[in-house]
Amino acid sequence: MSTIVIGAGLAGLFAARSLAHGGEDVVVLEATPHLGGRTRGDRESLAYGQVADLGASWLDIGQDTLLSFCLEHDVRLRPRVALFPKGPDQRYSGASILLGNLVTDGQRVDAGERSAMAWEVLDALDAAPPSGAETLTAWARRVGLSVKSRHAYVMQAGFNPVTRGDLVSSWHVHPGDIGRLCWLLADGTDSIARTASAGLDIRFSTPVRVVTRAGRGYRVLTDTGDFTADRVVVTASVQATRRIGFDPVLPSWKIEALLGTPMAQGGKVVAQYRDGGRILDAAGPSTMTDSPVSMFWLKSGPEDTVIALGTVADTGDGRLDDAAATLTDLDRQIEAMTGVTPSRVGGVVQNWTTEEFVGGVVNLGTGGFARRAALGAAVGGVHFAGEATGEWASAMEGAARSGQRVADEILQKIRARRPAPEVLV
Numbered sequence: 001m002s003t004i005v006i007g008a009g010l011a012g013l014f015a016a017r018s019l020a021h022g023g024e025d026v027v028v029l030e031a032t033p034h035l036g037g038r039t040r041g042d043r044e045s046l047a048y049g050q051v052a053d054l055g056a057s058w059l060d061i062g063q064d065t066l067l068s069f070c071l072e073h074d075v076r077l078r079p080r081v082a083l084f085p086k087g088p089d090q091r092y093s094g095a096s097i098l099l100g101n102l103v104t105d106g107q108r109v110d111a112g113e114r115s116a117m118a119w120e121v122l123d124a125l126d127a128a129p130p131s132g133a134e135t136l137t138a139w140a141r142r143v144g145l146s147v148k149s150r151h152a153y154v155m156q157a158g159f160n161p162v163t164r165g166d167l168v169s170s171w172h173v174h175p176g177d178i179g180r181l182c183w184l185l186a187d188g189t190d191s192i193a194r195t196a197s198a199g200l201d202i203r204f205s206t207p208v209r210v211v212t213r214a215g216r217g218y219r220v221l222t223d224t225g226d227f228t229a230d231r232v233v234v235t236a237s238v239q240a241t242r243r244i245g246f247d248p249v250l251p252s253w254k255i256e257a258l259l260g261t262p263m264a265q266g267g268k269v270v271a272q273y274r275d276g277g278r279i280l281d282a283a284g285p286s287t288m289t290d291s292p293v294s295m296f297w298l299k300s301g302p303e304d305t306v307i308a309l310g311t312v313a314d315t316g317d318g319r320l321d322d323a324a325a326t327l328t329d330l331d332r333q334i335e336a337m338t339g340v341t342p343s344r345v346g347g348v349v350q351n352w353t354t355e356e357f358v359g360g361v362v363n364l365g366t367g368g369f370a371r372r373a374a375l376g377a378a379v380g381g382v383h384f385a386g387e388a389t390g391e392w393a394s395a396m397e398g399a400a401r402s403g404q405r406v407a408d409e410i411l412q413k414i415r416a417r418r419p420a421p422e423v424l425v
C-alpha cells in the first residue's frame with residue numbers, strides 16, 4: 001500500500017517515518033527546496049558556521065515526543081534555560097514574564113518597576129482569571145490594569161504566538177507554561193528534521209496543486225508531474241491547505257474549519273554580535289520589548305560572539321520586508337538593554353507571512369478542541385495532520401504528535417482490512 005505525504009515539516013516527517021516503519025511505501029512531496037517547514041535553518045547568514053533558526057527555537061517542558069526523539073537519536077540540546085523567572089509569588093503565571101528583562105520606549109525598565117507591575121497583574125489574575133478564549137487586551141481592560149501594566153502584559157503576545165494582544169486568547173500566555181524550562185537545539189532546530197528525514201523519499205520543489213480521487217486511490221497533481229497512491233496525508237498549514245484543490249471538493253465542515261482558523265502573522269530576526277560575553281551578562285537569557293522586535297533571546301557563539309533571536313509580529317507596516325530596518329531595531333533594543341553598542345557580524349530576517357506555502361507563524365487556536373478535531377479528521381483516504389490539528393497547539397510537539405497520530409490512523413485501517421490469517425488445525 002502507498003501513501004503520499006504533502007509537506008516535509010515535522011508533521012510530514014513524523015507521519016512518513018511512522019508509516020515507513022509500519023511497512024508503507026511513502027513519498028513526501030515538499031513545495032520548497034527546504035527541509036523542516038517552520039523549523040528551517042539558515043547556514044549562510046551568520047559567521048563561524050553558526051545556524052540561524054528561522055522558525056521555531058525552543059523545546060519546552062512537556063514536548064515529550066521530541067525530547068525523547070532527541071535523546072534516542074543523539075540530537076544535541078543546549079543546556080536547559082528558564083526564559084524568565086517564576087512570578088513574584090514563586091508561581092508561573094501570565095505575570096512571570098514581566099519579572100524578566102523589559103525595554104519600553106527604548107529604555108530598560110528597572111527591577112522595582114517590573115516587580116510592581118508583575119504583582120499588579122498577578123493579583124488581577126488571581127482575583128478575576130481570564131476565560132480561556134478572552135483576548136489579552138480584553139482581559140487587561142476588564143480588570144482595569146494600569147496603562148503601564150496593561151501595555152507590558154499585552155506585549156507578551158508578540159513573543160507567543162507572535163501577534164497582537166487583541167488577536168490572542170488568554171490560554172496562550174496564562175498560566176504561563178511556555179518558557180519555564182526549555183532547550184535550544186545545539187546544531188540548530190532543523191537538526192530534528194534532518195535526523196527524522198533519514199531514509200525517506202522526499203521530492204523537493206514539488207508543490208502539490210490538486211488532490212483528486214482516481215479509482216480506489218488518489219492522483220496528486222504537482223508542478224513537476226503527477227503521483228498516484230492509495231491515500232494522501234496533508235500536513236500543510238491551514239493557510240497553505242486552503243490553496244490546494246480537492247476533487248471531490250472537501251465537505252463544508254472541513255472548509256469552514258480551515259477558513260475559521262487564522263494564523264499569527266510575523267517572522268523572526270536573527271543576528272550575531274561581537275562582545276558576546278558582555279551582552280550575555282547584561283541581557284541573558286531573554287528580553288521583552290515594545291519595539292517591532294517583541295522579544296529577543298541570546299545564545300553564546302564562538303569567538304566571543306552572541307546570537308540574538310527575536311520574534312517580529314507583522315502589523316502590516318511592511319517592517320518585516322525591510323531587513324535592514326528590522327536588524328537595526330534589534331541592535332537598538334540590545335543597546336538599550338545592555339548599554340553595549342552592538343557590533344553586528346551577520347544577520348537575517350525571515351517573513352513567514354509572505355511564504356507562499358506557510359502563510360503565517362502558527363494557528364491562533366480559535367475554536368478550541370472542536371475546531372482542531374475538524375481540522376484533523378480524515379475525509380475518505382485524505383488524512384490531515386500539522387500543528388493546527390495537534391493537541392499541543394501551535395508548537396513543534398503538536399506537529400510531531402499529529403504526524404504520528406495520522407500514521408497510526410492509516411496503519412490501523414490497513415490492518416483492519418487485511419484478511420485474518422488462516423489457522424491450520
Ligand SMILES: Cc1cc2nc3c(=O)[nH]c(=O)nc-3n(C[C@H](O)[C@H](O)[C@H](O)COP(=O)(O)OP(=O)(O)OC[C@H]3O[C@@H](n4cnc5c(N)ncnc54)[C@H](O)[C@@H]3O)c2cc1C
Nearest residue numbers: 007009010011031037038056057058208386387395396399
Ligand atoms: C517564528 C516562529 C517561531 C516559532 N517558535 C516555536 C518554538 O520556539 N517552539 C515550538 O515548539 N514551536 C515554535 N513554532 C511553531 C512550530 O515551528 C510549528 O508549530 C511547526 O514547525 C509546524 O510544523 P508542521 O509540520 O505542522 O507545518 P510546517 O512546518 O508548515 O510544514 C508544512 C510543510 O508543507 C509544505 N507545503 C505546504 N503546502 C504545500 C503544497 N501545496 N505542496 C507541497 N508541500 C507543501 C511547506 O513548505 C512545509 O514545509 C514557531 C513557528 C514560527 C514560524
